[in-house]
Amino acid sequence: MAHKYSTIIDSSTYDTQGLCPGIDLRRHVAGDLEEVGAFRAQEDWRRLVGPLEKPYAGLLGPDFSFITAAVPECLPDRMEITAYALEFGFMHDDVIDKEIHNASLDEMEHALEQGGQTGKIDEKAASGKRKIVAQILREMMAIDPERAMTVAKSWAAGVQHSSRRQDETHFNTLEEYIPYRALDVGYMRWHGLVTFGCAITIPEEEADEARELLKPALITASLTNDLFSFEKERGDANVQNAILVVMREHGCSEEEAREICKERIRVECANYVRVVKNTRARTDISDELKRYIEVMQYTLSGNAAWSTNCPRYNGPTKFNELQLLRAEYGLEKYPAMWPPKDATNGLPVETERKEPLVNGNGHYASTKANGLKRKRNGSGTGDDTKKNGTKCVKKSAQISQLSTDSFALADVVSLAVDLNLPELSDDVVLQPYRYLTSLPSKGFRDQAIDSLNTWLKVPQKSAKMIKSIVKMLHSASLMLDDIEDDSPLRRGRPSTHNIYGTAQTINSATYQYVKATGMATELGNPSCLRIFIEEMQQLHVGQSYDLYWTHNTLCPSVSEYLKMVDMKTGGLFRMLTRLMVAESPVGEKVSDDALNLLSCLVGRFFQIRDDYQNLASADYAKQKGFAEDLDEGKLSFTLIHCI
DSSP: OOOSSEEEEOGGGTOTTOOSTTOOEEEETTHHHHHHHHHHHHHHHHHHTOOOOSSOOSSOOSSOOHHHHHSTTOOHHHHHHHHHHHHHHHHHHHHHHHOGGGSOHHHHHHHHHHHHHHSOOOOTTOOHHHHHHHHHHHHHHHHOHHHHHHHHHHHHHHHHHHGGGGTOOOOSSHHHHHHHHHHHTTHHHHHHHHHHHTTOOOOGGGHHHHHHHHHHHHHHHHHHHHHHHHHHHTTOTTOOOHHHHHHHHHTOOHHHHHHHHHHHHHHHHHHHHHHHHHHHHOSSSOHHHHHHHHHHHHHHHHHHHHHHHOHHHHOGGGOOHHHHHHHHHOTTTSOOOOOOBOTTTOOBOOOOOOOOOSTTOOOOOOOEETTEEOEETTEEOOTTOEETTEEOOOOTTOOOOOOTTSSOHHHHHHHHTOOOOOOOOSHHHHHHHHHHHHSOOOOHHHHHHHHHHHHHOOOHHHHHHHHHHHHHHHHHHHHHHHHHHTOSEETTEEOHHHHHOHHHHHHHHHHHHHHHHHHHHTSSSTHHHHHHHHHHHHHHHHHHHHHHHHHHTOOOOHHHHHHHHHHHHHHHHHHHHHHHHHHOTTGGGSOHHHHHHHHHHHHHHHHHHHHHHHHHOHHHHHHHOTTHHHHHTOOOHHHHHHO
């Protein structure tokens, strides 16, 4: 199967327990659209149903959210609404877990059955949940009517199954529990969302075979869910969990029950790996069924990886910075960062935003570009299109590509001479930088600034600006270092240029240098810009020697190597101390020589420690690859000492 929308990432960083051997972990390139869909669902739930924590711990994850890893080949134009639907499913599941009688299961089942039969859901005097389900179906019908109705039908079957919790609450053995749980894990709903998201249609005559082939995957997914969710669910009134069943069946401790479940997960996952391999070679089934079986394997690796650090199972501290900002300030201020590309020229195409529901009843309107009506399917419409008397609102994240005949020739000519065009944001140039800064970091430089400020008393505003300058420069240097060293990993994740490409990464890093320079001019002391430029020059000269020795296979002396380290690695430490002294009200009393010595020693410590760990540390190997310096032909301090 060709992978158009995802890249492989290192699974060992996440699946530390080896639950899904033999299945790659992949990450969708447009994962940010998933988060946009999730936040939209949260906002609509609060407005139409009731209170919800901010941000809600549903499908969000700090490094990647659920669908980004579990459906890495979801079509980008379907990512946002698929996430919206799944996030609503998570919220509704939480209601079922806490108090099943408040879940409105009968109403939900009726609404979804109606949607599956007619393609629309009646909203007169409807509850908030029904209005949200109607919104989901409307958006999906606008994209793919046939598969949207499949979503409604399969979801209705899942809701019907959930209502059985009121009758089936006790299982004596794991073998009794698994058939029930494999369906209750949300398979019916998930089946609909995956087939919609990936545009798969399984022939009706192959439906039973699809479910039979999928059995090991359903068992793996359900037990993985139980393994990670037990801590969250143990106090819920309607909890159904394999850990409890195994403890009851074997009279064992929770830890022993967990190990039994882990081993069963590994066995079933291995079974499914064989199913995928065998199915791929078959000639008696449709290509659509083959693709479905192959796509579903990523549910297993993605679910296991996401579960290890998602806020839903690991606590609210696991939200990343952007998620917290979106929760506090909304999507208006922090919209989608992934712009689709025009197929002909690679330029970003403006992504349309979804406005909030209007009394739970939203329709779509065409968008305007520079006052021109965009044509879709050969017809032009305006923003004020109405349907059933309800004013339309814009369709969210509909990925459309401009073609050469999208506008009349006269409109193209007028655009060519128009200087009053919409501004292009810096979202694209910032994407590589944002990716790098989202990776785990110890934050040593910020801590160093805070520590030095105990004595230097730099004003808070200046200290914050110095932190930002150093962060920009450090991140930019890491992006460029990874390109120059051809490093595949950074902090255990794919290097930035392996995701965004070398050219875009260089452009993003250079942009950070420009931004940092501008910020240096805003510091109070005029000498700060001079300090900034001096240390930047030193840093690049030091880096040039490191590259020169490696490229020409020349071994420097220890003194030459240490001087290079002072200029390169010690440069940022020296810059931050010099900037702080310049901004300090007690700076005249501080000796530059003493702080410069400290900066050089700290730089040498970090570089020599890094050189040693590169060869000797297993943890470091996970983050950067085993003995990467040897692969690069780099003359590290350790190797120079040996030579």
